[in-house]
Amino acid sequence: MRRYPWIVLVSLFFLVGCQDPYSNQKAPPSSKETSKFGSYQNVFNNTYQGPKGGDSGVERWKVETGNAYNKGNTKALVTIVEFSDFQCPFCSRGAKTLDGIVKKYKGKVRLYFKHYPLSFHKDAHLASQASLAAGAQGKFWEYHDKLFANQKKLKRPDLERYAKELKLDMKKFKAALDKGTYKKQVDDDFVQGGQVNVSGTPTAYVNGRKTSVDAKKIGELVDEELKLAAGAKTTGDAYYTELIKKAKSNKPKKIAKKEKKEEVIQNVSVGNSPNTGPEEAPITIVEFSDFECPYCSRGAKTAKKVKKAYGDKVQLVFKHYPLAFHIHAKPAAYASMAAREQGQFWAYHDKLFANSKKLDRASLLKYAKELGLDIPRFTQNMDSYAVKAHIDSDMKQASKVGVTGTPAFFINGRMISGAQPFSKFKEVIDEILIKKGFKKSELPEEPAEVVEVGNAYYKGSKDAPVQIVEFSDFQCPFCSRGANTLNLIAKAYKNKVQVAFKHFPLSFHKDAPLASQAALAAGAQGKFWEYHDLLFENQKKLKRPDLDKYAKELGLNMSLFALALDTAKYKAQVDADLAQGSKIGVSGTPTIFINGRKAKGNTFEELKKQIDPILLKNGYKKSDLPEKPKRVIKVGNAYTKGNPKAKVTIVEFSDFQCPFCSRGARQVGEFIKYYKDHVRLVFKHFPLSFHKEAHLASQASLAAGAQGKFWEYHDRLFANQRKLKRPDLERYAQSLGLDMQKFKAALDNGTYKGQVDADLKQGGKNGVSGTPTMFINGEKAKGYKFDELKKQVDPILLKLGVKKEALPKRPPKVVKIGDAPYKGSPKAKVQVVEFSDFQCPYCSRAANTLNTLAKAYGDKIQVVFKQYPLGFHKDAHLAAQASLAAHAQGKFWAYHDKLFANQRALKRPQLEAYAQQLGLDMGKFKAALDNGTYKAKVDAEMANGTYIGVNGTPSVFINNKPAIGLSFEKLKEQIDPILLKNGYKQADLPEKPLKRINTKGAYSKGNPNAPIKIVEFSDFQCPFCSRAVGTLKKLQKAYGDKVQIFFMNFPLSFHKDAHLASQAALAAGEQAKFWEYHDKLFANQRKLKRADLEKYAQELGMDMTMFKQALDSGKFKARVDAELREGGRVGVSGTPSFYVNDRPIKSPSFDAVKKRIDAILSKKGK
Known part of the structure; x- marks a missing residue:
């Protein structure tokens, strides 16, 4: 490998995957187009980025997920988007790798599949369309697996056979392929791939970070992203959307217009559609919906809520838009109209949405019976032409006014697409009503949910004017923070609020349901809140033995506690909380309701903004409202640096094995250097559970501190983060001249284990969940870089009387050259x-x-x-x-x-x-x-x-x-x-120096004195190189004596027969038959074994003894290797690669080469 560094570069293709030679085009070529050239290219285009602290410097691409099929947890903090091609062999392997990642990180990762069919894979585009047709029938992933298992058989009959095996509706499946229903979606994915720099398959993006599909690399990125997300307030789509909001994209930017574009107002007639509310209402909402669509169910609830809130100001109209891939949606629409004939449309509508997964014919009849409908009449109407004509009419109208998905709402002709929240409807409705002369005071607030506290445990007063109900999960890291915030709220507001706790254990948190039951069992013995705190402090240890241990620590009656868990005594209460939460729209944790309205945010400040106006309305004065209690983090016996009487204290919770903490230590260390008179730094230990050596390293630092060397030892640990085993820790102690007997005894006896655990517990209580976390005078710091700390510390110092001119100045950011080479x-x-x-x-x-x-x-x-x-x-x-x-x-x-x-x-x-x-x-x-x-x-x-x-x-x-x-x-x-x-x-000013290509010994054709020298680096087994032969002949014919063409061997490492074929060509050249043999090889690219090579030599009448001897002795191997090295030296990374007068040509097409030649000849005046 040392002799041929280029081999690494070329071999990377095999590891990374197929590449499209058309990677710079805006849309994929259709199957009818014939691609002129392809090229096996190197795909490593981006800067190599190490793990990043926070999100600083991480290169992200804006990879929007759209309507792509996905698997994994919808609330996951890591989103992986894969661009793939069903005919690409590397993608088949990549699919298995990514499936393994989803399984390994169960509940933490969601995987999206995007289509990127390469132009030279002739069956890939139709295969992608077929997978989407299968997806429309609920079988995308099963079909996806079939395609990858049968990559060499992707013709139309094969695609239909796989559909049959999966028992798909063949009529719908074939129609989708015949009409090209999903062609645009595949094309859109391809275009999107180009916009986010996809140049080959498979390519994956981990939270927008581009990577090859390698299990180790992706695992590392997932681990990094999970750490970065430790402080996230949102999950799933909301988190991912925010993360990539400002990410890179090559998507063409829209030209901003000076005037705001007028909103399109559609003329959506009500006709004889089902409706509720007065015809003369100032607001008409027309809803296009599908009874099998889960989003429509949500949209229907919101529409009902809107109607209830606005009363006679709104007329609500229902129109049908059953989607083609929802097989029960159309019959359900017919049934709803049949129920309308008996005056029961809205009741039947509610039944259908409540049972949207059971819409077969038998179920439709059952719901009709439950409503007491006349069944013979109902079935007759359901199958009638009139009902079907009504649905068809709705669908035509929907298409006419631009509906493409469900639900879609038109508010006085203004479209709202999707299951939007109440607030979105309110925004549009209120704007229209105010224009019509209504006053703001006449407009309703969003209706509050009725959130019964029931037998839930609470803090504060049950008669308080503010009721706060939290739905929480003891295994959810965000809930731990939410608990801390609500504890502060309860302390600050006392009897002005009631803070109640409801159980909402998420399905992917396996230990959460039993933990909830255990908390209720502790509550029965008067210790709910104490047990609640212990659970949140120990979220990673919630197995049954752990739950029993915490009960013992609180002095509970263990017989009663164990009996409650063994008999699942409180399971029903936990299930009831879950059901209650689901009913009022809880889907993740923590979710907080303030007087029945879902709270916006979950920090103290955000909740305060929502609590205070309610209290003011209830007769409280501004002076009665509390400020956020100041967080006091006790320094205790922690090590400090800086002025002990400083007005500002920075408390750092850190982990010696965390790479971000190493950077944080450097940054805060430099900050203290400049602010030493004004700031004190306190170091607290927070070794993360997945850093196996971090806890002992913390103990070791305290053992060093006992001998007056804490900070020196602290620096040693951060400088050697990858070497923190026991022998390493002792070696650092020895190098600092510590008393080794005392040092070893401290580690053997766990002398400082309790202090490290106390720091961990203190950090947890103050909302620390990742490292480094810093607090400035009790407030959580926003960032730990010099500038970030300065922005937070300077205002505090100014408030405390320090004059502006006395504030330390930040040293200029310059690169220190020193004696660097x-x-x-x-x-x-x-x-x-x-x-x-x-x-x-x-x-x-x-x-x-x-x-x-x-x-x-x-x-x-x-x-x-x-x-x-x-x-x-x-x-x-x-x-x-x-x-x-x-x-x-x-x-x-x-x-x-x-x-x-x-x-x-x-x-x-x-x-x-x-x-x-x-x-x-x-x-x-x-x-x-x-x-x-x-x-x-x-x-x-x-x-x-x-x-x-x-x-x-x-x-x-x-x-x-x-x-x-x-x-x-x-x-x-x-x-x-x-x-x-x-x-x-x-x-x-210089031009870029040319790297002169050494063509000594290379075979050439054309005029040796020609002004144009074309050098081709080629591989006899590369299909694109075969096509290049025609281009070169065409160029020679076009330019005659003006060009000389050189052939240089560049056999790619993954083409197993190419190197020997190159040697054979040179052996033929030794007998003056190079170009004839060259043509033979390209004409027979699939047959390049030793026997084939000899056969071609024989056909050309060569001296076979001489030919065989050349191959047996490897006579021309060194020459092929020399040409490979020369190619690597001048920047060749794939074949075919063309150079005209030593300058590389980006595309090996006739037009591209012609353009370069014409420019040179024009300059030379020829």
């Missing part, structure tokens, strides 16, 4: 600084670009190299130290090139081998690595990088500003204006 001139007007990682594949490319840049600009710029080894690259830090050890001996750049050329071999023995090859003094080199001489320097460069905003590699700064793009051209666009401002002329 560089190329160019230190006096140059342009400074280009690269933060890099020797193990990062993208940094290798950036290094090549910056080397080209340095050569092109010479002393006009300074190119500086800074170390930024990412934590998850195990060998990168030591490699960085080794490069600085080489720098000390004047060989940095030579060693730098060695490391990037051998990125997969960076262990200690290899680092020494490279040093030896460069003739370094090995004694000095080894000593530097043994003693960690340059470790602190690497860490300092990382700290500087993080401080100025580096969060992934490669990161490049031009004159202290982050560079936009990393190609030569993009960097040139930013460098040249600076040089022009500093007195340079346009003529002084």
Whole structure:
């Protein structure tokens, strides 16, 4: 691998998947179009990003899920969107990988499937349409599995056979394919893929973060995203939509118009449709609906609520729009109209929506009987032409006014699409009524739900004017925070509020139902709230033995407690709470109702905004209303730094194994350095349960603290986060000169375990659920970066009397160059600084670009190299130290090139081998690595990088500003204006230097003195290269003596027969038959085994002894390898790749090459 670094690049295709040569087009080519060329291309286009703290610097794409089929938990905090192709072999594997991820992260992940049929997979587009046709009959995933299990059989008869096997309605299925019902949806997915930078299949996005479909990579991203989401207030669609709101997209932007677009008012006639409310009502709401649609059921409830609230101001009209893929929807519509004939439309309408999963004929008759309808008359009307004609008429009208889905509402002709909340209807209705002369005081508020407290436990007064009811789940992390907030509300408002607790254990929280029963069993012994607090403090430990343990800790009667759980005594009460919650619209936790209305938000401030107006209406004065109680976090015996009498205290809850905490420690450490007189930092331990070594590391830091070395040991732990085993902890203690006997005894005896547990408990009580979490004078900090802390601390200091001019100034964000290695001139007007990682594949490319840049600009710029080894690259830090050890001996750049050329071999023995090859003094080199001489320097460069905003590699700064793009051209666009401002002329600025292709020994045809040299890098087994043969012949015919065409071998690693075929072609060339043999190979691409190669040689009348000997001895292997290396050197990553006069052509099409040739000839005047 070391000899051929290009092999890594080419082999990546096999790991990542199929790529569409048309990846830059706006819509997929239809099956009738014939693609001219394809190309196996490298797909790694994006900057390599390490794990990010918060969401800072994470590159996200705006991948909207739309109506794609999905699986997994709808409330999941991680959304994975997969772009796939049913004919792509890599997608088949990818499907299994993603299925494994959904199972592994049960309840935490939701997977969406998007269609991206590649143009050269002829059956893929129709297969995608077929899967959607199956989906319309409720069988998408089953059909999806069938397709991937039978990828080589995707013709129309095969697709129909799979549909039959799944017992689909074949008439509907075939009609969908015949009419191309789902063609647009597949095309839309394809276009969307292009907009979010999909260039091959499979491609996945984890919460918008692009990745290849690799179990390890996706697992890492899911773990990161779950950590980032630890503070989320929303879940599912709401969380995902907010997350990607400002993400990247190449979607064409709409041109803003100066004037607001007029809303379309449709003329929707009421006709003889079922309706309720006066005809002369100022508001007419026409609803188009489908009895089998779950959203319509919700929409119907909201419409009923609106009608009740507005009374005679609203007429509600019902129209039918049964969707084609809801097989029972049309018969249900007929039945509802048959019920109308007997004056029972609305009662029957309610029955249907209450039983939307049971709409077969027998059920429809049963509901009619329950309403006491005349059954013979009912069936006659249901099957009548008049009823069917009415439904057809509604459907035609719906299409006419732009309805495409259900439910759809028209309020005085203004369309509201989907099951929108009451507030959306109110907004439109109120606007119309006010225009019609109604006063605001005449308009109703949203009706409150009746939320009976019943026998629920509560705090405060049952007669309070404000009733707060929380539906909660003891295993839900967000509920833990909600509990803390409501505890503060109860304390602050006392008897002005009643705060009641209702149980709503979610189905995917397996331990939550029994935990709820246990809380009620504790409540029966007068300890509900104490037990409630214990459960939320120990959310990850809610098994039966844990529940018994907490009961014992509270001194409960264990016989009574155990009996209650064994007999499920309180199960009915928990189930009743669940049913009550579902009835009033609870679907997730925590959900809070304030006087029957769903609360907006769940922080103290948000709830206060909703509570206070109710209290003021009930006779309370503003002075009676409480402020938020100040959170007091006791410092106790925690270690601190800064002024002990400071006016501002920052309490940091941290975990020595958490990578974000390492960054947080650096940031807050720097902050304290500048604010030391004004701020005190308190360190609290919060080792997360999934960081196995973190708890012992915390204990070790306290054992070091007992010997006066807490902060030094704290720094050691964060600098060595991946090495926190017991021997490592002892090694750090020894290096700090600690009394080892005392240190070991403290760890053996668990002397400080109780203190760490106390910090954990304190953090939990104060709403800490992830790390790092910081509090500034008791208020949770928003961010931990220098600027973020400054924004929060300065106003407090100003309020406390510190003068503005006395506030510490933030040091300027500059890249510290120091004695970092560089190329160019230190006096140059342009400074280009690269933060890099020797193990990062993208940094290798950036290094090549910056080397080209340095050569092109010479002393006009300074190119500086800074170390930024990412934590998850195990060998990168030591490699960085080794490069600085080489720098000390004047060989940095030579060693730098060695490391990037051998990125997969960076262990200690290899680092020494490279040093030896460069003739370094090995004694000095080894000593530097043994003693960690340059470790602190690497860490300092990382700290500087993080401080100025580096969060992934490669990161490049031009004159202290982050560079936009990393190609030569993009960097040139930013460098040249600076040089022009500093007195340079346009003529002084360089063009990108060409890499001259060494064609020595390559076969060519055409005029050796031609002004145009075309070099093709090709692979005899690549189907796109076969097509390129025709293009080259066409070019030679068109340009004659003006062109010379060279053939260079570039056999791709996953084409097993290609390398030997290249050798055979050269062996044929030795007998003056290269081009004839070349044509034979491309004409027989599927038959390139050794026997085939000999057969073609024989057909061309070659000397077979000489030919066989060349293949047996590998005579031309080195030459093929040399051409491969040459291709890699000039940037070839796929085949066919064309170069015209050493410049690459983006597309290997005739038109693209012709355009370049014509431009050159035009300049030359030929």
